[in-house]
Amino acid sequence: MSVSLLLEMAVSADPDRVAVVDAEDRFTCTQLRALSDGGASVIDQSGARSVVYLGVGGAMLPLLIFAAARARRPLTPLNYRLSEKSLSELISRLPDPLIVVDSEYLSRVSPGRNVMTSADFLASCSYADPMHDVADAGDVAIVLFTSGTTSRPKAVELTHSNLTSYVIGTVEFASADHSEAALVCVPPYHIAGVGAAMSNVYAGRKIVYLPRFDPREWLRLVEAEAVTAATVVPTMLDRIVSVLETEPQDLSSLRTLAYGGSKVSLPLLRNALDLMPDVGFVNAYGLTETSSTVSVLTPEDHRIASSSADAEVSRRLASVGRPVPGVEVQVRAGDGSVLAPGETGELFVRGPQVSGHYQEIGSVLDEDGWFPTKDVAMRDDAGYLFLGGRSDDTIIRGGENIAPSEIEDVLVEHPLVHEVVVVGVEDREWGQIIVAVVVPEPGADPAVDDLITWARTALRGSRTPDRIVFRDQLPVTSTGKVLRRLIVEELEAAPSVKR
Structure with missing residues (x-):
């Protein structure tokens, strides 16, 4: 199944629903599909073999995801905070890319490249002849570079099958009603940003983008757009909590707040739970190589753990929950043997959403399809997963x-x-x-x-x-x-x- 079919299904379910809100811009499902079909033609006519996006995201991210999928070219969103030298090195590793770049970052792209500004790309999408190609499930849809804080960044290849398996396995199609809206402020070059764009379109949930995070603007948008779900990283949660401690806000619409990307301290989490008692918290754990979330601590898990007098149950507030449907996990010792509950080792995961494939390196899956996460982990008797950091640390x-x-x-x-x-x-x-x-x-x-x-x-x-x-x-x-x-x-x- 191609990523582009997720948008097709959304259009068939509710063509006039607002799919994306980005500042003053609002696009219905039908408009997003039309722009994506036109964008596919723009990409195809450029002669590029891949697409790069350099910018803060917003509506450009879902547009490029679906347009690149239609054009059967892999898309690589890059970290706009990187230096010109670092960006040049990463771009040089991608095959004949068309670079779509927000105008404020145009100076970071070396001359002589195949380049369009985001504004020009969007304008071209509006009048280009539509292209309706469908990629094969095994084609690479997204390439994301790892952070590379300790080594040369690795280019993770995610196929259409990996990504659609994640979406279909974790989200029910058209399950959101017309009142639901998701506030997205994670960067476009992070797997959570890519996953949010696809899964919310598939669920039928309006996506409200906040490309540059500010806690007060985040809180304002929750109220103004009647946001029902949001995803933040720990530093964002910390800043939101800091504001709420002195400036109480109306968060009556917010039903779910997911956090992930790195570890959240228990004092911060407890404080957030106290300040937002009517919000269901979700701890989502995943990796780029696994197409986003592989394990979830649900709102019910949070409520039970935070109020339990049983030490074994209450400690689960520090866990990342249990695997999502379709994902298997093992904790292994250094010799490869599978460890029993309560024992600590390296976490391995397996499932159709797991890639484990890198450009220039190939697959690192073992012969049975298991991916080594390099995360230290332990499972308790009930299957809750506890992380102990990276094995390298x-x-x-x-x-x-x-x-x-x-x-x-x-x-x-x-x-x-x-x-x-x-x-x-x-x-x-x-x-x-x-x-x-x-x-x-x-x-x-x-x-x-x-x-x-x-x-x-x-x-x-x-x-x-x-x-x-x-x-x-x-x-x-x-x-x-x-x-x-x-x-x-x-x-x-x-x-x-x-x-």
Whole structure:
């Protein structure tokens, strides 16, 4: 099945429904299809073998997703925050691309490329002859580059089959009523942005775009557009909560708030649950290679865990829930054996939405189709999945493997700690030592000794931080992932940190 058929089905169900809202622009399902069909013709006539989008997103993202699918060319949204050099390197790895770029980023594209501004592309779509081709299920639909914070970015290839399997497996067709609207503010080059565009069109839910996140504008749009569902990354949730603490808002329309992309601290989550008691929270875990979400902690899971007196049940608030339909998971030991519930190892996933295929590298699936996520994980007896961070982030201190998340979960509960990340720094005696980088609560000045004592009450001595340093903020990606390698590099370049 082709990605373009998702839009066809939406048109057949409700052709005049508003599909996309982007500032003053509003497009019905029929208008979006007409523009996509015209866009396919523009792409085909350009002679390009692939399509690149460089911009903040909004309506351009679903338009290009469906237009590229019609033209049977893969689409690659790129991170507009990258330097001209980095962008040039990534673009050079794509076959004969047509580059569609928001005008403010035009200067970052090297001369001599096959380039159109987003405005020109949109205008051309309106008068181009429609093209109604349908891609094969096995064709590559989307290529996304991994963040590349520790190595050369890898180009993940997602086929039409991968993406439509994700959408059909997690969303019921035309299940949304006319009152439903989804507020999308994740960037277009993130798999969550791609997934949101397809799944909301398929569900029949109006998509309201906020390309540049601002917490007050986010809250205003929730009320103005009667938003019923939204997706945020942890840094966005933190900023929304900060506003709500001092400026209560009318969120009566909001039924579901999904969060993901990186770990959310329990104090922040509890605060959000208290401030938005009528909102159903969803923790969605997935990867680029899995076409988005593979595991979900549902609103009911949140309610039960947050109110339970049973320690085994309440701790599930820190989990990423259970696998979505069609996805299988295994936790494996280093020798490849499958571990029992309660044991910690590497998470492997399998299912039709899982790609595991990279440009220039090929497939990394094993012979049975399992993808190694590189995430440390554990499943409890009820099948809830707990993540312990990336396997690459594991600290090896004196020969003992230590998951940073175990220490972070303890320190972040200290009343004077707002955020914390724990990393391993090279040490001549221990191999690595444990360094906790702490962002205090506003106006707070926690003492190092108090934090060490706090950690020691819950952790054995070998897992207590060797050093603690303070920062005003943590370096993060646009999707909220902490740049651990950057922190380590800074610490190793300036080792005189406080104990």
